[in-house]
Amino acid sequence: MRIFTKAIRALHTSQSRVRLSSTSNSARQCCHRSPSFSSVSDRNAIVDLRSDTVTLPSSHMLQAVTQAPLGDDVMKEDPTILEFEHSVADLFGKEKALFLPTASMANLVALLSHCNTRASEIIIGTESHINLWEGGNPANLGGIHTRQTPEDNDARLSEQGIMDCFRNGVDDHWPHTALLCLENTHNMCGGVALPKSYLDQIGRLAHERMNIPVHVDGSRIFNAAVAQEITVKDLCQHVDSVTICLSKGLGAPVGSVLVGETEFIRLARRARKRCGGGMRQAGVLAAMGMYAVQHNVDRMVEDHVNAKKLGKALKENGFYLLRDGKIDTNIVYFGLPEACTITREDFLLRLREEYGVKLTGGYSSGGKLFRAVTHMHIDNSKIDRAIEGMIALGNS
Numbered sequence: 001m002r003i004f005t006k007a008i009r010a011l012h013t014s015q016s017r018v019r020l021s022s023t024s025n026s027a028r029q030c031c032h033r034s035p036s037f038s039s040v041s042d043r044n045a046i047v048d049l050r051s052d053t054v055t056l057p058s059s060h061m062l063q064a065v066t067q068a069p070l071g072d073d074v075m076k077e078d079p080t081i082l083e084f085e086h087s088v089a090d091l092f093g094k095e096k097a098l099f100l101p102t103a104s105m106a107n108l109v110a111l112l113s114h115c116n117t118r119a120s121e122i123i124i125g126t127e128s129h130i131n132l133w134e135g136g137n138p139a140n141l142g143g144i145h146t147r148q149t150p151e152d153n154d155a156r157l158s159e160q161g162i163m164d165c166f167r168n169g170v171d172d173h174w175p176h177t178a179l180l181c182l183e184n185t186h187n188m189c190g191g192v193a194l195p196k197s198y199l200d201q202i203g204r205l206a207h208e209r210m211n212i213p214v215h216v217d218g219s220r221i222f223n224a225a226v227a228q229e230i231t232v233k234d235l236c237q238h239v240d241s242v243t244i245c246l247s248k249g250l251g252a253p254v255g256s257v258l259v260g261e262t263e264f265i266r267l268a269r270r271a272r273k274r275c276g277g278g279m280r281q282a283g284v285l286a287a288m289g290m291y292a293v294q295h296n297v298d299r300m301v302e303d304h305v306n307a308k309k310l311g312k313a314l315k316e317n318g319f320y321l322l323r324d325g326k327i328d329t330n331i332v333y334f335g336l337p338e339a340c341t342i343t344r345e346d347f348l349l350r351l352r353e354e355y356g357v358k359l360t361g362g363y364s365s366g367g368k369l370f371r372a373v374t375h376m377h378i379d380n381s382k383i384d385r386a387i388e389g390m391i392a393l394g395n396s
């Protein structure tokens, strides 16, 4: 590993040399050149497993932007957005789609549109991203109450748990249940890919027994589909709306898409404007999203293979693995071996400094868990470097 440390040092030196030499050029050149140089170099040197949101657009993806016809999308005149929304709706077998800046906003807009009356309540998993990581948006921004029920190890809400939460509004004390939310893949449960059979079952339960729609936070729905060798259309057949994120495993820099029925998307468009998410010549972003959906779906298999390789190696070397090491997609949650003598903070710091591997930590189980997320900038050799570093430090 010393070789790697040397390589990193050499790289830093050459980077600062380039920065110095470009400062001696005109200021304009410096501003133009440094960011792209440093971003490409960092990308090659560092094994960044903090999230699949860290990817940078490829030159082909950027090239797509230059070809995109543009217009004002608030006036529904951006041809690239219109084409992209149409094609994503088609891909998911839904009537309409709406382009948004982020998945958090897409989820909020979905909730605002489904919960169109005051005193609405949603049934949602305790560990879901909407519940834990979106600033309490349902309540804080939407005036929507959340009724939470726990996921099991496979990220499923039980029928009993859901029915226990259901309130049909006959009692004046109650809000009324307006929506059921799922997450696929499920981040906090370990990138679990929920199968079509479960989505169909919950769709039936919601529609037939509760008469409410189902929204899926499908920020990583393509990971779920690829892992199960099913189309997103099939997978999402019996749910009503889906949030799709373009800036995670798909590798676009910005953007999300919400799909659903025509009336739902009409309401969503209004809600997006209220949230400040009506963008103008946003075809520059949609062009990259379109490129991502066309080119970066099938390759997710590699991310899943790398995540499984990492999980297997850690388990074999005494690390704790969520779900006993069952990894469906690109997310690995793990804890240090019991005999490990270094602190969690030192593990992160030394992994970064000595091996060039970035991770996040502090997740559940009393903050003991770390998360590694594979993506398109993580190849086999980078996974090997991460494994080497983690095992060396974890067993020290």
Ligand SMILES: Cc1ncc(COP(=O)(O)O)c(C=O)c1O
Pocket: 101, 102, 103, 104, 105, 129, 130, 183, 185, 187, 217, 219, 220, 245, 247, 256
């Ligand atoms: C499952 C899930 N949903 C939603 C989001 C929010 O995405 P964004 O950062 O685009 O708002 C994330 C982000 O990591 C996520 O993991």
